[in-house]
Amino acid sequence: MSLPAALGHLFPLTGAALVGLGLFGFIILRHPLRQLLAVNVIAAGIFLILGGLGRGEDVTDPYPQALVITGIVVSVALTALGAAMITRLAEDRCAPAPTPEPPGDRDA
């Protein structure tokens, strides 16, 4: 069974690539919303590593999967909090000057 073994490595490696991409994005992006998305990419990469490492030849280890599910719940909750804070900050900043800021395309 050489193909499943190779696939088993594929998941953690993809996860590692996602972590790297997300970290790169977090460092170079300025807008908090983009940073939040970058952090979510990192989280997705970590969950992929965690799940991928639990993948066995015939049977999958349920333990990492339980950890992944818990991690996703925590991640969703924190993303919601972050999004709410970003929205509130944008509202506060817009309040004195009613014209909304143009979307920051320069860091795209």
Add this chain to the structure above:
Amino acid sequence: MSPLDLLVAAPLAFMVAALVLGQGGRWLILAAGPVMLGLSAWLLALPPDAAHLVGNWDLPLGILLRADGVARLLVPATCVCFVAVALYAWPEFSPKAGRETARAHTFWPMLYLMWGGSNAGYLTTDLFNLYVTIEMVSLAAVALAAMGSLAAGLQYFMIALVGSLAYLLGVALLAGHYDTVDATLLAVRARPDLPTVLALAVMTAGLLVKAALFPLHGWLPPAHAAAPAPASALLSAIVVKLGFVIILRLWFEAFAEVVRPAAIHLLGGMGALAVIYGSIQAIRQERLKPLVAYSTVAQLGYLFLAFPLIWNARIPGEPWAAVLVHAVAHMLAKAAMFLAAGLMLKAVAGDRISDLGGLARAMPLSVTAFALAAISLMGLPPSGGFTAKFLLLHAAIEQGQVIYAGVLVIGGLLGAAYLFRPLSVAFGASAAPVVRAEGALRVAAPLTLAALAIALGFAGMTLIELSSIGAPPAIALPLAEEPGP
């Protein structure tokens, strides 16, 4: 049922109750205070090897809660801090205070969430469970920091999020490598191979962000200085300690066999730089709350400066006790200082140190609380801060670690320099500002905390004995040989 369960479950129950009660949530502290103080006393009275498996699931899967020396010192101290801060916050976060009723809604559930999270963090040995507790505490901390400045809160949130994810990455690597993430099992199974070292490195890096060790402290001063006084007190006293405790557990318990001297001196060096840098920044501040916040950066440095001293010690139990006593003393003294600073700033017009002139005559009790807290932070005898720094200095001199000993002495002098400044202004002759009478309950909170920080100085042996309960083998026994580089 065990107190170990209840110490985590009770605050979470109070959190739900506070959510349901809304603005009436402030009344809950009248029930939560006695309950939690009672549970903390029960924790202290437990037999030395007390442990509890949550839901009776056995170890590779289950979660172990354990009453070791770290928990026995930090859980009661945390409890005292929370009760004092809650009593202080009572008038500030109640609907009668007027305009900001949303704060009265959110402050109380966040307080209990942080309480439950930090208790769980001190008690558990499961590294993934620790990730969840870190996120609980961070969530509450971000919400409290955002009460002062949303921008600072958001910056803190982003940094904290990346820190937790770095920690989670380490947990993922360990789970894949060892099939367990329990610290007590890892202590037996850990081998110094690449995945383990990598996992330990990313976990430590993530936690150092949480613990705000120089040079990863950038988020701390703006967030802590801008928040309302009770929130600042919790952020500086409680939140940063959790990251430190987990690093302590990782380095001296789970991976004691993996850690190398170069790495431990790197941590110690960062701690030493934090002491110097934080103190100098504190001296340069013109406003009171940033001064206290930078003092936190400096005081956290001592906690990490102690790592090489524990590692190299002939009798590691002594510096081990010192670092825990320092954590407790800083917790009590810094909470007291932020609360007292909050009272003092509320009374005067501005937030600058020069605005405090003559305040010692107008509000003697608040200034006394500030001064008592300052004594412990400077490490003047008799105080918890003195006991801790004396033990650390003793260990440093015994081991011939001249640099660390020098930093300990210079740090104390710099501490005196930045803490005497606001006090000398407050005691200085000036037209006494007209202030309302100090509320008895509100002054009692910082006074009690500061008095406890001083009282720790008289309980030296008790604290050392407490800290040695269930200490990791590397601490309990003298190290037979020093591992090579």
